[in-house]
Amino acid sequence: MMVDTHCHLLKEDYDNLDDIIMKMxxxxxxASGYDSKSNLEVIDLVNKYPNIYGTIGFHPSELDDFSSDSLNILEEQLKNPKIVGIGEIGLDYHYDDTDKDRQHDAFIKQILLANKLKCPIVVHSRDAALDTYEILEKYLDTKAIMHCYSYSLEMSKKFINLGMYLGIGGVLTFKNSSKIKEVVLNTDLSHLVLETDSPYLTPEPFRGMKNEPYNVYYVAKEIASIKGIDIEKVFDETFKNAKNIFNI
Ligand SMILES: [Zn+2]
Structure with missing residues (x-):
């Protein structure tokens, strides 16, 4: 069985949502939310489809409507048994106008909520490896995934030492992805999970088209080929990891 541990399935991005969900x-x-509106869409999806679970949270670049109220709302929404974690949350320094203090504040508050509820977190981190690591090292006390892992092998060891898992997505299949290939080659399957980050980051051979959860198959295939192992082993181990993280 395959698990796409991270994707966005919003109505505005797909006019064939039923089909791509049925394929899985x-x-x-x-499915992952990133702000108030998308969190509500995730809740609708998990209530409608038996094979969909969800994580909800406030992405570092989507903090306009994040307030102290948001934490109470998240806590209430997390009572739904199919909402299985907080994410995606984290730090994103990609844009020049980044308000780092605000990002740190929202990230830490959401980690503390996850610690309290004993639910996992899904971490987004872009151009912010060291600050992300320092915050997690200080505050993380629950299970966690570094989603769409894209930093170095050396950093990956530090995150794994915190007990974290690495989310591996379509970038792995790109020709110029030697850094992440090196990470996969040198990391035991017991620390990896599969993801697509749909509708973005479509793997080869469909790069350039809209991504969908079924494409985790191609990520698994690439992991199997890099490690020289059977694809079934990749499915089994990453499924076991996802089950353990999200308690599904
Ligand atoms: Zn995402």
């Missing part, structure tokens, strides 16, 4: 009917999808 024997597999599991974990």
């Amino acid at each position: 009917k024997d597999n599991i999808i974990i």
